Amino acid sequence: LGIIMEEKVLAILNDKGEIEDSLSFAKENSYELQALDGVLKSLVVDEYIVLENKQRNIIEFTAQGSVALKEGSPEFKLAKMLAVGETKPKAEIESHFPANSFKPVLGAAIKNKWVKADKDSITRIAEDIQDVDHQSLQKFADNNSVEAHEKKAITLFTKRKLIATRIIKYYLVKKGPKFRAERVKGVADLTEEMLKNGSWKTTEFKEINTNAKGKDLVPGSFHPLMKAREQVKEILIEMGFEEMPTNRFVESSFWNFDALFQPQQHPARDMHDTFFVSDPEESNFIPEPYGAQVKKTHEEGIGGSLGYQYNWKYSEAKKNLLRTHTTAVSARMLYFLGKEEKFTPKRYFSIDRVYRNETLDATHLAEFHQVEGLVADYDLNIRDLKGVISEFFTRIGIKNIKFKPTYNPYTEPSMEIYSYHQGRDEWVEIGNSGVFRPEMLLPMGLPENVRVIAWGISLERPVMINTNLKNIREMEGHKVQVEFVKKHPFYAPKLT
Numbered sequence: 001l002g003i004i005m006e007e008k009v010l011a012i013l014n015d016k017g018e019i020e021d022s023l024s025f026a027k028e029n030s031y032e033l034q035a036l037d038g039v040l041k042s043l044v045v046d047e048y049i050v051l052e053n054k055q056r057n058i059i060e061f062t063a064q065g066s067v068a069l070k071e072g073s074p075e076f077k078l079a080k081m082l083a084v085g086e087t088k089p090k091a092e093i094e095s096h097f098p099a100n101s102f103k104p105v106l107g108a109a110i111k112n113k114w115v116k117a118d119k120d121s122i123t124r125i126a127e128d129i130q131d132v133d134h135q136s137l138q139k140f141a142d143n144n145s146v147e148a149h150e151k152k153a154i155t156l157f158t159k160r161k162l163i164a165t166r167i168i169k170y171y172l173v174k175k176g177p178k179f180r181a182e183r184v185k186g187v188a189d190l191t192e193e194m195l196k197n198g199s200w201k202t203t204e205f206k207e208i209n210t211n212a213k214g215k216d217l218v219p220g221s222f223h224p225l226m227k228a229r230e231q232v233k234e235i236l237i238e239m240g241f242e243e244m245p246t247n248r249f250v251e252s253s254f255w256n257f258d259a260l261f262q263p264q265q266h267p268a269r270d271m272h273d274t275f276f277v278s279d280p281e282e283s284n285f286i287p288e289p290y291g292a293q294v295k296k297t298h299e300e301g302i303g304g305s306l307g308y309q310y311n312w313k314y315s316e317a318k319k320n321l322l323r324t325h326t327t328a329v330s331a332r333m334l335y336f337l338g339k340e341e342k343f344t345p346k347r348y349f350s351i352d353r354v355y356r357n358e359t360l361d362a363t364h365l366a367e368f369h370q371v372e373g374l375v376a377d378y379d380l381n382i383r384d385l386k387g388v389i390s391e392f393f394t395r396i397g398i399k400n401i402k403f404k405p406t407y408n409p410y411t412e413p414s415m416e417i418y419s420y421h422q423g424r425d426e427w428v429e430i431g432n433s434g435v436f437r438p439e440m441l442l443p444m445g446l447p448e449n450v451r452v453i454a455w456g457i458s459l460e461r462p463v464m465i466n467t468n469l470k471n472i473r474e475m476e477g478h479k480v481q482v483e484f485v486k487k488h489p490f491y492a493p494k495l496t
Contacts, residue, residue: 005031005039006183009173013049014181019173021054040171046186046206048179052172057146057165059154061137064098065162069141073133073162074101075109082115082124090122104160108133137162221486225369225475228396228463229351232371235395236349239388241373244329246352251328252283254317258294259331260410261439263308264316268324275355277320286317290335293443303438303448322355325456326372327410331440334452337376338445345377351459362424362471369459374436380451382413385433389417389455396462401430408432410440417457423468430465431457 008029012019019025026036043049061069068074074097081093094102106122109115114126136153146154146165157163186206194200233243257269267273291314293302301307323329329350337346350372358364375388386403393401400420408414411434418427433455441452460472467488473479 002035002039005029005036006043009039009043010048010179010181010183013173013175013179017175019171022171022173023168024170025173040173043183044176045209046178046183047176048183049176050174052174053169054172055167055169057167059140059144059146059149059163060166061140061163062161064101065137065157068134068162069137072131073108073137074105075112075114076129076131076134078105078109078122079112079114079124079126079129082122084124084127087121087123090117090120093122101161108160133157223485224463224467224488225459228459229369232396232459233349233351235392236373239347239391239395241347241349244326244333244348244350246326246329246350248329249322249353249355250277250320251323252286252317253319253321254283254286254291254294255331256321256323256325256328258298258312258317259335259440260327261297261437262409263298263310264312265310266409273357274324275322275357277322280320282315282318283320284318286314287335290443291317297439297443301439302442305439307439324356325354326350326352326370327454327456330372330374330454334374334376334436334441334446335444338441343447343450345375347373347375349373360473362473365460365472365476370456371431371459372454372456374452374454376446376450376452378447378449378451380435380453382415382435382453385415385435385453385455388453389431389433392455393417393419393462397466398430398462402427403433406432408434410437411435411454412437417455419461419465421465423464423470428461428465430461431455 009019009025012025022036022040023033025031026033040049040051044051064074071077072080078093078097081096082088097105106115106117110117112126112129114129115122115124117123136157140149140157140163143149154163154165158165184204186204188206190200190205194203237243253264253269257266258264262268294317295312295314296302296307297305298308298312299310329352330348333346333348337343351369353367354370355367358366360366373388373392375384390401393399398419402418403415404418406414406416414432414434416429417431417433419430420426421428433453436452436454438448441450442448446452460475463469463475464472467475467484469475471479474481474484
């Protein structure tokens with residue numbers, strides 16, 4: 001059918017030079033408008049034709065108007081229901097007309113002096129009646145152009161809801177610069193066969209439209225957590241920190257707990273808080289003599305400390321687990337720093353996944369990302385720690401923070417970090433911090449006056465606050481919405 005339409009368009013243009021009205025053309029030839037539109041657009045692409053957008057205002061009959069055109073005007077119908085001089089109840093006659101339409105119909109019949117009416121009845125008073133309105137409706141049917149009729153008549157019948165006007169759009173079709181009476185479609189591809197037989201010399205190729213827009217691509221989106229990770233990493237590097245290697249997801253209890261001066265009977269080392277690994281169940285390496293020094297510190301203390309006064313066991317320290325914090329990475333880095341011939345102040349950070357046997361709720365996950373930073377230098381104190389933390393959180397766009405004293409086995413003093421979450425209307429814990437204890441640092445061989453300040457936060461919590469999420473499970477897992485991933489970048493303002 002498309003080829004037939006195309007041939008018909010080209011034939012008429014070749015004969016008459018133009019098609020004045022694409023709508024009339026479609027109606028005369030019983031073509032679907034959508035199909036004809038596709039044919040015309042195809043011919044435009046190859047410059048066989050040009051299209052001019054046109055529009056005109058037309059008259060259309062309403063459902064009531066169509067009935068009036070077929071059967072006569074409503075007031076004529078009302079008058080014909082009565083013989084000359086006959087009277088009928090108004091309610092009886094009104095029942096033959098659509099709801100809310102009877103009053104103007106009766107008014108028109110009275111105005112034409114065909115009937116008279118009182119409160120309850122209608123009487124016909126005219127003998128000979130002529131349906132002038134039907135004649136007007138017929139004129140609208142014969143020529144539906146608004147310009148062909150008086151404005152007064154159109155307004156009258158529009159108010160009576162017999163007709164309505166509508167603007168329709170159509171094309172004026174003319175010959176294009178490459179018009180031909182018969183369409184020759186250009187070949188899209190130059191083939192090896194054409195090159196061999198020389199037919200490319202006489203073949204008409206389809207022009208390439210270099211101005212055509214390509215198909216819109218829908219690329220993937222980085223998750224807000226990944227955006228946050230990169231921005232936090234950039235901020236910490238700007239603050240002079242260097243990144244620690246975090247590729248050990250499975251750690252021994254030695255580095256995760258014992259090196260941090262956390263006693264082997266501590267509740268955090270129970271199965272209900274930690275994911276222990278069954279295969280391999282134990283680590284085969286604890287560095288010596290560092291391991292022996294850690295054992296002595298736990299049992300007897302160091303530098304004036306009394307330790308925990310219990311029998312420290314290698315078998316407990318060798319148990320493998322999914323690391324519960326990246327402080328295990330920090331401990332290993334400080335151990336290597338202590339082995340250096342001369343101490344050099346350092347700033348370290350890490351961002352990676354950690355695992356805890358948590359009950360999942362609106363603010364807790366069993367697997368989450370931890371950001372950890374530490375500064376090792378001479379004579380640092382808690383004021384230095386609060387200053388570094390405040391600077392970091394300001395850079396990631398969280399200024400409303402407060403600190404609360406707490407207890408950690410491996411830091412003293414220790415502070416929890418809280419930020420106000422507007423969406424939840426409450427203060428949310430976002431991290432922990434403190435000054436590493438001498439019992440942790442001295443066995444590593446670090447100088448006595450070296451202090452290490454450290455802090456760790458969940459990466460998910462700041463993202464929750466900056467994106468105003470009320471439930472952390474809407475960020476990771478089956479509740480994540482694709483639109484959330486696309487529309488919510490992690491916003492970390494730069495300081496000027």
